[in-house]
Amino acid sequence: KLRLAVLISGRGSNLQAILDQFGPAIADSPIEIVLVLSNRSDAAGLARAEKAGVRTEVIDHRQFPDRASFDTAMDTRIRAAGAELVALAGFMRLLTDDFIHAWRNRMINIHPALLPALKGLHTHERALNRGLKLHGCTVHFVRPEMDTGPIIAQAAVPVLPDDTPDSLADRVLAAEHQLYPHALRLIAAGKVQVEGEVAKVEQAATSDCLINP
């Protein structure tokens, strides 16, 4: 089993999707979730993990003098839990280059846009302002530059004429909940190799791609 740590800061709906497919209750899961780590003690996702019977820890970034010492504390906890892969799931702290290098090709993130378009925050509002007709989400390996790195999987959703940022966010979020477990399953099956800055993904058929799930 691939030993996974999930890092969260808030609601944890992507964490929930991961727990639903790979949690302790799932027989024959290819993944063992060894730790859910939050930088905020009030993250709603912590209760989701506890309910599923997954170990949680909180490391409050405000207790550390700088990003480097916070990241070192996280790295220590993640390694102590025996994680081989780190999944960022709505983790809203910037990470230091040292931490990112230490987990190179072993740390993934989900971003609510079709990268490389719409890096950063407020992606749904910006998609509407740009008049995009397709929007979506991306799972990628993490690199030091924000929202860059080899792309593992993407899912697209339509932008509809009456969309608001909230209605579009809901549609993208539903796609995220399918895409993140899908990408994790590909990695756990050994179907993802990074060559340079490109992730090569073995997919048997185009139906393995998620388009408007």
Ligand code: GAR
């Ligand atoms: C998700 O939409 C995720 O893509 C986004 O935060 C939300 C977390 O929701 N991540 C980022 O914006 C990363 N910069 P969740 O806590 O319910 O999974």
